[in-house]
Amino acid sequence: MSKRYSVAVVGIGAVGTEMLKVLHQRQFPAKSIRVFARSARAEEIAGKTYQVEETTPEAFNGVDIAIFAGTEGAKGASQLYGWQAVAKGAIVIDNGDDFRMDPRVPLVVPECNAEALKQHQGFIANPNCSTIQMVVALAPLHRVARIRRIVVSSYQAVSGTGRSAIDELQNQVTAIEKGQEPKAQVYPHRIAFNLFPHIGRPSDEMPGYYTEEVKMRRETRKILGDPEIQVSATCVRVPVFNAHSETVNVQFEKKMSAAQAREVLKSAPGVVVIDDPAKAAYPTPLMASGTDPVYVGRIRDDVSLPNTIDLWCVSDNIRKGAALNAVQIAEKMIEMGLI
Numbered sequence: 001m002s003k004r005y006s007v008a009v010v011g012i013g014a015v016g017t018e019m020l021k022v023l024h025q026r027q028f029p030a031k032s033i034r035v036f037a038r039s040a041r042a043e044e045i046a047g048k049t050y051q052v053e054e055t056t057p058e059a060f061n062g063v064d065i066a067i068f069a070g071t072e073g074a075k076g077a078s079q080l081y082g083w084q085a086v087a088k089g090a091i092v093i094d095n096g097d098d099f100r101m102d103p104r105v106p107l108v109v110p111e112c113n114a115e116a117l118k119q120h121q122g123f124i125a126n127p128n129c130s131t132i133q134m135v136v137a138l139a140p141l142h143r144v145a146r147i148r149r150i151v152v153s154s155y156q157a158v159s160g161t162g163r164s165a166i167d168e169l170q171n172q173v174t175a176i177e178k179g180q181e182p183k184a185q186v187y188p189h190r191i192a193f194n195l196f197p198h199i200g201r202p203s204d205e206m207p208g209y210y211t212e213e214v215k216m217r218r219e220t221r222k223i224l225g226d227p228e229i230q231v232s233a234t235c236v237r238v239p240v241f242n243a244h245s246e247t248v249n250v251q252f253e254k255k256m257s258a259a260q261a262r263e264v265l266k267s268a269p270g271v272v273v274i275d276d277p278a279k280a281a282y283p284t285p286l287m288a289s290g291t292d293p294v295y296v297g298r299i300r301d302d303v304s305l306p307n308t309i310d311l312w313c314v315s316d317n318i319r320k321g322a323a324l325n326a327v328q329i330a331e332k333m334i335e336m337g338l339i
């Protein structure tokens, strides 16, 4: 019989909840799945009741794989318990930003750079959601013609902020329908029937950019293993419940056309091409939400530069952008004999 693993999911917000669904849907070889959060309680998820345990260092005793979906920062689960879990023998797969650029930590999208897992020291990072969907679409093209520069604008759903923001959009829509003044608590501006070019904090490292935009630049370089790729991002929060969209302009070193890119992407792992503008066929967040692929459409030659294309990509930020990618990392490590 093939090996089964003792799994822990840390955090039970938007991502942790999806993680549990993905583990079950993919029939992950788990002999047990425990759920940790800040406080112990019972939680019902997809018709199943979980006894949530309080996260402590001792809770990781006997855990083989710990997938972290807690909040980021000094009080977040990853900084408090991540390396302690590794010291207790667990493989940690972390969804947050705290250790993504740490040289000890592979930053992995299995379709793009699974080889990086061989260097692991027990702690693996899942990239940012907006980066994951972009690199799934771009890595196969990079292999063919080497990317020189990327200019990306994102249209990011509120689920990317977590449960509180999903509730905020819903509450604001309901308030507006009732003729009441909507309250903005999670975001600096009303999000219902609005949008704003602001995700994360103002960056110290790259003045003028917000941190989400900096993540897209540095994570893309680390995943594609090419520190010379130029990336400039503008990240926009839009009033969509789930699934992020991106317009991506990509300049290549070698010859690349829209027709060639379409052919490469048609057989690329994790990618589904929907690209027939005459029939209004292109991906949308509504169609991508709840599904696994990165959808790509509107692939066209940039009329202003040679060897440069534009494309539109859409993916479920909670699934491929977080929970699914983390579970795929664990599956890949098992397949590679690393766990």
Ligand SMILES: NC(=O)c1ccc[n+]([C@@H]2O[C@H](COP(=O)([O-])OP(=O)(O)OC[C@H]3O[C@@H](n4cnc5c(N)ncnc54)[C@H](OP(=O)(O)O)[C@@H]3O)[C@@H](O)[C@H]2O)c1
Pocket (backbone or CB within 6 Å): 010, 011, 012, 013, 014, 015, 016, 036, 037, 038, 039, 055, 068, 069, 070, 071, 072, 075, 076, 077, 080, 095, 096, 097, 127, 128, 129, 159, 160, 161, 162, 163, 164, 317, 318, 321, 322
């Ligand atoms: N949402 C996305 O699209 C997305 C995409 C990629 C990555 N991520 C990352 O994934 C992580 C989770 O995001 P989310 O959207 O699911 O957040 P969320 O909805 O706010 O949920 C956070 C969860 O983490 C738990 N938690 C926080 N601090 C903890 C601690 N010190 N110890 C144990 N548990 C702790 C909370 O516990 P309680 O329930 O007890 O409060 C809660 O269950 C974040 O790092 C986020 O940046 C999110």
